Each structure stands twice: as structure tokens, then as C-alpha cells.
Amino acid sequence: xxxxxxxxxxxxxxxxAVPFSGFLSKSIGHSLANTNMLDGxxxxxxxxxxxxxxxxxxVVMNLSMGIILLFFIFSIFxxxxxxxxxxxxxxxxxxxxxxxxxxxxxxxLTRLTFYFTFFQVVILGFFAFLFLQQGVSPFEVxxxxxxxxSIIILLPIYLFFATIFFMIQDYAKIHxxxxxxxxxxxxxxxxxxxxxxxFRKCLGLYLLNLLTFAAxxxxxxxxxxxxxxxxxxxIALLFLVGQAFIFSRIAVKLLNLGSAMExxxxxxx
Amino acid sequence: xxxxxIFLFLLFTCLGFQSSKKAPLSARIANYxxxxxxxxxxxxxxxxxxxxxxxxxxxxxxDLQFHLxxxxxKNSESTFFNERGxxxxxKTSLQEDCNWSWVEIQNMTDNYGNDLAANMxxxxxxxxxxxxxxxxxxxxxxPVLPNETIEVEFDWIGKIPKTxxxxxxxxxxxFMAQWYPKVGVYEPAGMRYAEKGGWNxxxxxxxxxxxxxxxxxxxxxxxxENYVVGxxxxxxxxxxxxxxxxTTWNFEVDDVIDFAWGASPHFVENKMNWKGIEIRLLxxxxxxxxxxxxFSILPQALEFFEENFEKYPxxxxxxxxxxxxxxxxxxxxxxxxxxxxxxxxxxxxxxSTEILTVHEFVHQYFQQIVATNEMEEAWMxxxxxxxxxxxxxxxxxxxxxxxxxxxxxxxxxxxxDRVSYFNMENPxxxxxxxxxxxxxxxxxxxxxxxxxxxxxxxxxxxxxxxTFKEAMKTxxxxxxxxxxxxxxxxxxxxxxxxxxxPEEFGEGMDWFFQQVLYGTEICDYAVxxxxxxxxxxxxxxxDNLDECEKSELVKNEKGEEIFISNVVVQRLxxxxxxxxxxVRFEDGKEIIEKWDGMATMTTFSYEGSQKxxxxxxxxxxxxxxDKNLLNNSFTSKPNLSGxxxxxxxxxxxxxxxxEGLGMLI
Numbered sequence: 015x016x017x018x019x020x021x022x023x024x025x026x027x028x029x030x031a032v033p034f035s036g037f038l039s040k041s042i043g044h045s046l047a048n049t050n051m052l053d054g055x056x057x058x059x060x061x062x063x064x065x066x067x068x069x070x071x072x073v074v075m076n077l078s079m080g081i082i083l084l085f086f087i088f089s090i091f092x093x094x095x096x097x098x099x100x101x102x103x104x105x106x107x108x109x110x111x112x113x114x115x116x117x118x119x120x121x122x123l124t125r126l127t128f129y130f131t132f133f134q135v136v137i138l139g140f141f142a143f144l145f146l147q148q149g150v151s152p153f154e155v156x157x158x159x160x161x162x163x164s165i166i167i168l169l170p171i172y173l174f175f176a177t178i179f180f181m182i183q184d185y186a187k188i189h190x191x192x193x194x195x196x197x198x199x200x201x202x203x204x205x206x207x208x209x210x211x212x213f214r215k216c217l218g219l220y221l222l223n224l225l226t227f228a229a230x231x232x233x234x235x236x237x238x239x240x241x242x243x244x245x246x247x248x249i250a251l252l253f254l255v256g257q258a259f260i261f262s263r264i265a266v267k268l269l270n271l272g273s274a275m276e277x278x279x280x281x282x283x
Numbered sequence: 284x285x286x287x288x289i290f291l292f293l294l295f296t297c298l299g300f301q302s303s304k305k306a307p308l309s310a311r312i313a314n315y316x317x318x319x320x321x322x323x324x325x326x327x328x329x330x331x332x333x334x335x336x337x338x339x340x341x342x343x344x345x346d347l348q349f350h351l352x353x354x355x356x357k358n359s360e361s362t363f364f365n366e367r368g369x370x371x372x373x374k375t376s377l378q379e380d381c382n383w384s385w386v387e388i389q390n391m392t393d394n395y396g397n398d399l400a401a402n403m404x405x406x407x408x409x410x411x412x413x414x415x416x417x418x419x420x421x422x423x424x425x426p427v428l429p430n431e432t433i434e435v436e437f438d439w440i441g442k443i444p445k446t447x448x449x450x451x452x453x454x455x456x457x458f459m460a461q462w463y464p465k466v467g468v469y470e471p472a473g474m475r476y477a478e479k480g481g482w483n484x485x486x487x488x489x490x491x492x493x494x495x496x497x498x499x500x501x502x503x504x505x506x507x508e509n510y511v512v513g514x515x516x517x518x519x520x521x522x523x524x525x526x527x528x529x530t531t532w533n534f535e536v537d538d539v540i541d542f543a544w545g546a547s548p549h550f551v552e553n554k555m556n557w558k559g560i561e562i563r564l565l566x567x568x569x570x571x572x573x574x575x576x577x578f579s580i581l582p583q584a585l586e587f588f589e590e591n592f593e594k595y596p597x598x599x600x601x602x603x604x605x606x607x608x609x610x611x612x613x614x615x616x617x618x619x620x621x622x623x624x625x626x627x628x629x630x631x632x633x634x635s636t637e638i639l640t641v642h643e644f645v646h647q648y649f650q651q652i653v654a655t656n657e658m659e660e661a662w663m664x665x666x667x668x669x670x671x672x673x674x675x676x677x678x679x680x681x682x683x684x685x686x687x688x689x690x691x692x693x694x695x696x697x698x699x700d701r702v703s704y705f706n707m708e709n710p711x712x713x714x715x716x717x718x719x720x721x722x723x724x725x726x727x728x729x730x731x732x733x734x735x736x737x738x739x740x741x742x743x744x745x746x747x748x749x750t751f752k753e754a755m756k757t758x759x760x761x762x763x764x765x766x767x768x769x770x771x772x773x774x775x776x777x778x779x780x781x782x783x784x785p786e787e788f789g790e791g792m793d794w795f796f797q798q799v800l801y802g803t804e805i806c807d808y809a810v811x812x813x814x815x816x817x818x819x820x821x822x823x824x825x826d827n828l829d830e831c832e833k834s835e836l837v838k839n840e841k842g843e844e845i846f847i848s849n850v851v852v853q854r855l856x857x858x859x860x861x862x863x864x865x866v867r868f869e870d871g872k873e874i875i876e877k878w879d880g881m882a883t884m885t886t887f888s889y890e891g892s893q894k895x896x897x898x899x900x901x902x903x904x905x906x907x908x909d910k911n912l913l914n915n916s917f918t919s920k921p922n923l924s925g926x927x928x929x930x931x932x933x934x935x936x937x938x939x940x941x942e943g944l945g946m947l948i
Binding site: 023026027028030031034035038039041042043044046047048049050051052054055056057058059062063064065066078081082085086089093095123125127130131134147151152153155156157158159161162180187215219243244245249252253256262263264267 | 372445446453454543567569606607608610611627678692698699701702705706897899911912913914915916917918919922923924926927929930931934937938939940941944947948
């Protein structure tokens with residue numbers, strides 16, 4: 015499943031990378047300026063490229079946006095399959111089980127995604143409102159220090175609440191797959207109840223998984239910055255490092271869902 | 284022996300006395316003695332001015348004209364607000380709370396006792412907008428004869444705006460710029476474009492800045508006793524406490540075109556000395572840590588100008604760093620005083636503090652000393668200043684990272700000007716030569732700042748750094764403490780270029796200035812294709828119908844195939860510049876072609892055993908004005924290593940974006 019999810023991610027990304035490569039090759043494939051790209055970010059190069067060939071580039075970008083959206087929808091679809099496999103009640107790890115779970119829970123998980131996205135927007139909007147209430151205009155505040163203080167105080171609180179809702183969403187997904195109830199409000203309610211009953215365990219587990227992700231990102235950051243990718247072998251090496259990070263990112267996602275499922279099953283007994 | 288000692292003592296005393304009385308640097312036409320009281324309760328300036336004005340011409344001058352800049356904020360129909368619209372932030376304050384600002388002269392007399400106030404009236408030399416009261420004409424009962432001096436005294440009150448553009452108050456921060464009735468510039472016949480003598484005193488417009496006459500200033504500011512004052516000039520004495528909870532600060536400065544000051548109870552003062560020049564920094568407590576950045580960059584800018592032009596001629600330079608609530612007054616230049624902007628929210632890699640400090644300092648030379656008319660020829664100060672800002676910043680921080688160097692994002696200063704200019708919706712919207720208020724579609728800033736810097740950069744690269752440096756130094760030396768026009772600038776450049784490069788540029792660079800300064804042409808040259816075809820013998824039927832000649836590959840005596848190779852170059856823009864084209868063959872041999880750049884397309888052909896590997900137009904990257912640098916070169920075989928790198932990164936970020944959005948599921 016891990017490899018399958020990685021391959022799906024890779025293929026979807028490739029769908030936009032191929033036209034992007036075509037765009038670059040056609041626009042600047044014969045230009046010596048091409049080598050400027052090897053030295054990293056080049057403002058003049060990027061500005062000229064976007065200005066002079068921007069219409070072609072926007073086609074590629076629109077396509078890429080479409081692909082991201084499509085992948086998002088498919089990700090909802092796959093989530094049912096992932097959770098069905100992780101539920102693991104019949105020791106059935108087959109593709110059949112995966113696709114069956116994907117199909118069965120798609121609509122419920124779509125609705126759940128919609129509701130929780132709405133919750134996240136409301137939380138973000140609420141904290142943005144609180145932030146703006148403190149004032150950002152030069153006529154309202156004494157100095158930018160008060161803006162910085164607002165950010166320092168509000169940002170962690172916002173992140174805390176956003177994390178709680180992401181966490182509840184994870185347990186709501188598990189409840190949906192586990193209970194297989196007709197409506198999703200009961201699983202959401204159960205998830206809230208479960209998280210608040212086992213708050214320390216749930217939060218600890220979630221933070222541990224976040225930390226794991228941060229560790230993988232740190233390793234990627236150190237590795238990718240340890241050499242200059244300015245030749246074909248180093249470009250290939252950077253590609254491998256990047257793919258290793260994507261692979262680990264998907265692993266953390268599965269780890270998060272799997273560990274939450276495990277916690278749920280232990281506590282439910 | 285004794286007499287000798289007395290003689291030497293007297294000699295040194297005289298020399299010392301002479302050196303302390305420095306010769307005037309300027310003609311000192313408009314000299315001010317101002318006593319002003321800052322009323323922080325009423326937000327008013329209550330002042331008395333004595334103006335000594337010298338007629339610089341052979342004309343008999345029958346009036347004086349004054350700028351009353353604060354009247355631009357007096358009503359919604361002023362030319363300033365007509366052009367800009369009422370700022371959204373101020374609408375309530377202005378329209379509902381009636382916080383309009385103004386300046387009013389209450390009386391005026393000359394040194395003959397004549398009452399000048401009776402006949403003074405507003406005029407609108409630019410647009411005839413009767414609601415605009417930013418220029419005051421004062422008829423003189425006794426005209427000023429050629430080279431004669433007149434003394435005028437008047438009381439006036441100024442209502443201070445809430446930080447508007449470059450000036451005003453917010454909370455207890457005050458910055459006083461364009462704050463006093465300021466006499467215009469009388470241009471005698473022959474000066475700049477004047478065919479006959481007359482006042483150059485434009486209304487206050489939304490775009491464009493100022494034009495001032497040189498003179499000496501003595502200003503005494505009375506402010507609440509807990510306030511600290513920062514100002515143009517130096518203090519001849521310590522501030523005097525008046526015993527009524529006010530303090531009077533005195534400042535003096537000679538040979539300047541304007542005077543500005545600021546006051547606040549929260550200013551923290553830091554000082555440093557650079558080669559006898561006192562640098563005084565006034566910041567708010569939360570910005571004190573920026574001190575090192577100011578005191579690091581400013582001496583480097585001073586050093587640059589001392590090396591390339593002349594030593595900074597004044598004894599002091601004051602930096603006022605406004606607080607966040609005074610942000611609208613920041614980033615401006617006045618004689619011996621600059622305002623900057625900084626914010627604790629910005630990381631060190633965003634070099635706005637350094638950029639603004641350098642920019643406003645460069646204005647000390649190009650605007651305050653070489654005192655051009657910013658209303659009519661803003662490129663002469665903003666463009667030249669932006670250019671030198673780029674030169675200094677790029678030299679110190681690197682040409683690819685002198686503006687931003689933060690989290691892998693790097694931008695250079697000079698390249699930012701180029702990007703800014705070409706990213707305009709229409710870079711050909713206006714020439715540099717328009718009056719500031721005539722620029723269409725908000726194009727003033729980009730054309731005057733960025734475009735000018737880009738073509739100055741191109742000019743430097745075309746004529747060579749040495750010649751350019753000599754020309755600019757000559758321009759500065761010839762026109763310091765005077766008022767040059769664009770024509771004067773062009774004349775100096777032409778003179779030095781013709782002297783140094785008589786063969787190459789003949790009479791000078793008029794052909795260049797016609798396009799970049801007075802024209803709107805866009806430059807874009809491209810290498811559009813390369814071809815390498817085998818040379819073959821002729822084929823077909825020629826003299827004898829029975830003999831059909833077949834084509835064959837032509838080879839040289841070594842048995843190598845011969846190729847006919849072509850490089851096609853195109854002029855895609857309407858600007859014409861002489862161009863060099865570098866053609867490189869597969870064996871590494873290089874040829875430099877010269878092209879006058881006039882035709883829309885030209886082909887360079889070669890015959891030999893080597894194929895062309897690549898061709899590059901403008902290989903020394905002289906033409907900074909070229910709109911598209913990506914099409915300046917062409918390789919016969921695609922070179923995709925850079926493409927691969929970007930595709931790799933694009934794909935990685937796509938994968939992360941897809942996974943990142945998946946968090947919502």
C-alpha cells in the first residue's frame with residue numbers, strides 16, 4: 015500500500031512535470047541562459063521567463079492545479095481503502111479489500127472532508143479576526159512590536175486548535191470505517207468524545223507523528239543543502255533525495271493513521 | 284626672533300580664522316531665519332520667518348512666489364488630491380473630523396516697510412485649478428533690481444497634517460517637511476530652458492517632488508521640553524530650556540535647498556563620526572538594534588562618493604528612522620537629513636534598511652547638491668540615485684543578492700530595476716522627459732526610477748566604466764550647487780565620451796539619449812536560429828542534356844566535410860543599438876561580429892569544416908536594456924541540464940503540494 019500510494023503520487027506529479035519540461039525545453043532549450051538555472055534561484059532569469067513565455071507557463075500551471083485537485087479527490091477515495099486495510103479485522107490485505115473500502119467510504123469521507131475543511135476555515139477566520147482586532151494599521155498600533163506580540167500569542171493557540179481538529183478528523187475517519195454507520199454525524203460526535211476522553215494519549219501520539227515528520231524533513235533539508243545540484247549526477251542525486259522524502263512523508267501519513275487506529279482499537283476494547 | 288614669533292602667531296591665527304569661515308559653496312540666493320513653535324495640543328506650527336532673497340538675474344523682479352505645500356491638504360479639490368484621490372485611510376479624519384491641514388501667512392513686510400500681504404494671492408501656474416492654494420504670489424511694491432537683495436518678514440501658522448505624504452504627525456511623532464512657506468526658484472534667461480527670466484514654482488502635485496534654491500538656514504524650534512529634535516544642519520549651541528515646559532533647539536546649515544526636522548519624546552539618539560562628519564541617528568526604542576546596520580552601510584556609501592565624486596561637503600548627516608506609526612514620513616531625502624524605514628518584522632536578509640539609507644544618502648549628491656528640478660526632470664535625481672543605489676548595494680552585497688537574500692530567494696538591486704521596468708504593463712508608456720504630473724497610468728515611479736537606472740547602467744557598459752565614471756564626476760563637479768537640466772547632463776556625457784572615444788562614438792551619445800531619454804523605444808535583440816548544412820556540389824542538367832550531374836559532399840584537402848553555417852539575428856524591438864555577436868565553432872574557435880543593429884533581421888554566414896556550436900548576441904552583457912535576455916543566445920544542440928534541474932524541483936514541489944492538500948482529508 016505504501017509503495018502503491020507513492021507510485022500514485024509519482025504518476026500524478028509526472029502528469030504535470032512532462033508538460034512543464036516541454037514548456038522549458040521549447041522556451042529556453044536552445045538558450046545559453048539555461049545554465050543560469052544550475053546556480054539556483056536567478057531573479058532575472060525567472061522574471062524574463064515568466065514575462066516572455068508566461069502565457070505558455072500559465073497553461074502548464076492551470077493543468078498542474080487541475081492535477082492537484084484531481085489527486086485530492088482521488089486521495090479521498092483512497093482514504094477509505096487505506097483505513098479498511100489498517101482496520102485489519104479479517105487479516106485481509108488484498109487489493110480487492112483496498113478498492114472495496116475506497117468505493118464504500120468515498121462519499122462519507124468526501125462529506126467529512128468538506129465539513130472539517132469548513133471547521134478549519136472557521137478557526138482560521140476566527141483567529142484572523144482576533145489578530146485584526148488588535149490592529150495592523152500604522153494609525154491603530156503604537157509599533158510593530160504589538161503586531162509581533164499578537165502573532166506570538168495567537169499563532170500557537172491557533173495551531174493548537176487546528177491540530178485538535180485535524181486529530182478529531184482522523185478519529186472521525188476511523189469511526190466511519192469502524193462503525194460503518196449510515197450518517198457521518200454520529201462518527202464525528204464519537205470522534206470528539208473519543209479524543210476528549212483520551213486527550214493526552216491522542217495528542218501525544220499526534221505530536222509524536224508530527225515530530226517524526228519533522229525529523230524526516232530535517233534530514234531532507236540537510237541532505238539537499240549539502241551539495242550543489244549543478245550537474246547531471248548531482249541533479250539525479252537530488253531527485254533521489256527528494257523522492258526519499260516523499261516516500262517517508264507517505265510513510266508518516268500511514269503511520270499516523272495506523273497508530274491512531276491502533277489506539278482506537280485498544281481503547282475501544 | 285621675538286618679532287618672527289609674533290608674525291608667525293598672527294599668520295596662523297589669520298589662516299585659522301579663514302579656514303573656519305569657509306567660502307560659500309553656492310550662490311546663497313534664498314536665506315531663511317525661522318523661529319517656530321510646535322503646538323502639540325493644536326497640532327500647529329506658529330512661526331516667524333525672515334527671508335533674505337537675492338535676485339540672481341539681470342531682470343527687475345516685481346514679485347515673489349512661494350510654495351505653500353501644506354495647502355495641498357486643505358481641501359478635497361486641491362490639485363494634489365484631484366490627482367491622487369483622497370487616501371482611504373484619511374477619509375474619515377478629513378471629511379468628518381475636518382482634519383484638513385493648511386498654512387496661512389498672517390502678515391508680510393519688506394525691508395522698506397511695505398505691507399506685502401495686502402496684494403498677495405494664490406496662483407495656479409500648472410492647471411488653473413482655482414481650489415489649489417499651493418502657490419502664493421506676492422507682488423512687490425518696490426521691485427528687486429538686478430543682483431539686489433530683498434528682506435521679507437512674515438508670521439505664519441501651519442496646521443500639521445496627520446502623517447500624509449512625507450510629512451505630518453501621528454501620536455507624538457512629528458516630522459516637518461515641506462512645512463514652511465518656501466520661495467520658488469527664479470530662473471534667469473539661459474538657465475535650464477528659460478528663454479527669459481521667471482519663477483519656476485509649480486503647484487504641489489501627487490507625483491514628483493521638489494525644486495529649491497540654495498541658501499543658508501537658521502532655524503529655532505521650540506518644542507515641549509521632553510521632546511528630542513532631529514534636523515537638517517548642526518546645533519551651534521545646546522538646547523535652551525525656556526522655563527515654561529518648552530525647550531528651544533537651534534540648528535544652522537549653509538548652502539542647502541531645503542530644511543526639514545522631526546521631533547518626538549521617544550527618540551533614542553546614537554552618534555558616530557566619519558572623517559569629521561557627525562552622523563546622528565534618531566530611532567524609536569524598538570528600532571535601536573538597527574543602529575549597527577545604519578552605521579555600517581552609511582560610511583561605505585560616504586566612502587564610495589568620496590572615491591568617485593568628492594567628499595561629502597557638510598559637517599553633519601542626520602538619520603531619522605520613523606516609528607511604525609510614522610511610516611508615511613519615511614524614505615525621504617532632505618539636505619543633511621534623511622528618513623528611512625525599518626521594521627522588526629523584516630528579516631536581516633531583506634535589506635530595505637540598507638537600500639533606503641543608501642538611496643536617500645545618494646540624494647544628498649543628486650538632488651540636494653546637484654539641485655535638479657524634480658517636478659520637471661525627476662529622472663535626473665531619482666534615476667541617477669537609483670542607479671548609484673544599485674552600484675553601491677551590488678558592490679557591497681553582490682549583484683544577485685543585494686536586495687533580498689532570504690531562504691534561498693535572492694534578488695539584486697540593479698536587476699530589480701530592470702525587472703520592475705520590463706514588468707510594467709506597457710514599458711513604452713512614457714519617455715523620461717515628461718513633467719512629473721504628466722505621467723499616464725501611474726507610470727511615474729517605474730519610468731523615472733527604474734527605467735532611468737536601467738539605461739544609465741546600459742550607458743555605463745557601452746561607453747566603458749572608466750569613461751562613465753569620468754563623465755559623471757565631470758557632471759557633478761560642473762553642476763554642484765547649481766541647477767542643471769537634462770540637456771546639461773547630455774552635454775557633459777557627450778563631451779567626455781567624444782574625448783575618450785572619438786572613433787567609436789563620434790559626436791557623442793545623442794543617438795542613445797534620443798531613444799532612452801526622450802523616446803519610448805524598447806530594446807530586444809535575439810539570435811533566432813543556427814543552421815549547419817553540408818556543402819554539396821551543384822546537381823542537375825547544365826550544358827549537355829545527356830549529362831545529369833549528381834550532388835556530392837564537398838570536402839577539403841584533409842578529407843573533412845565542409846559546412847555552410849548560418850546565424851540569424853533579429854531585432855524584435857524598435858530600439859536600435861550597435862551589437863556584437865559572438866559565434867563559437869565546435870573546435871572552440873570564436874568570432875566576434877559587429878552589427879549596427881538597424882535591420883530587423885541579419886544573417887551571418889560561414890563556410891568551413893567546423894559547425895557552429897552556439898551564438899550569443901551582446902556577449903559582454905552590455906545591453907542591460909534588452910527586454911528578453913533568454914533569447915540572446917542560441918545553441919545548435921539543446922542544452923537541457925538546467926531544464927532537468929527545474930523539472931526535478933517542480934516535480935518535487937508538485938508531489939508535496941498534492942500530499943499537503945491531502946492533510947485536509
